[in-house]
Amino acid sequence: MSRVAYYRVSTRDQSIEAQRSALGGDFAKEFKDEGVSGSTLAAKRPGFAALLAYIREGDELCCYAIDRLGRDALDVQATVRMLLDKGVTVNVHGLGPIGRGVGELIVAVLAQVANMERDRIAERCDNGRAVAREALRTTGKTHRGKAKFGRDFAADANEVRAWRHENKASIAQTAAQFAISKSTVKRYCIDPLEL
16 A cells, blocks of 8 residues: 555646645655646546556545535546545545545535635635726726736736847846746747748
């Protein structure tokens, strides 16, 4: 029997280190999906797919939270059931090992709660955007006093393009010149029709 860990964070700005720290350590193998949305089915995530190919009967899968194991309540339940059918012990931080019967019921309830919370977060975000749009329409400023909706641009795209062209600069040089990311330079400077 080997202990295996699985971590997932939704964006590249987030780190799996908090999950790793909470789970302790001493794992035979660790799998992770960084920058992979929770809206992606578990089996379609590269790290989780690799985990499924690796894990064997008698192994223990450790994860930080139940919502790391699937896209929604149904996916979480199907994933846990599939792992249990394979003879894998699923150990969720704070819950302990999940078994048949009562363990599956607990998973179903927790997955539904996680699903409900995701829906509530989306609803709050939608409401916040609606308030900002209405304030912008009526007053010319958002409810937070900004003159426009959304984030400010990292740099002026025309200026970045012109400087790169004039200096025959690489993407990395242009990114350094304007203190922006390489992906922003690509977005500003590369014509999608050229790709």
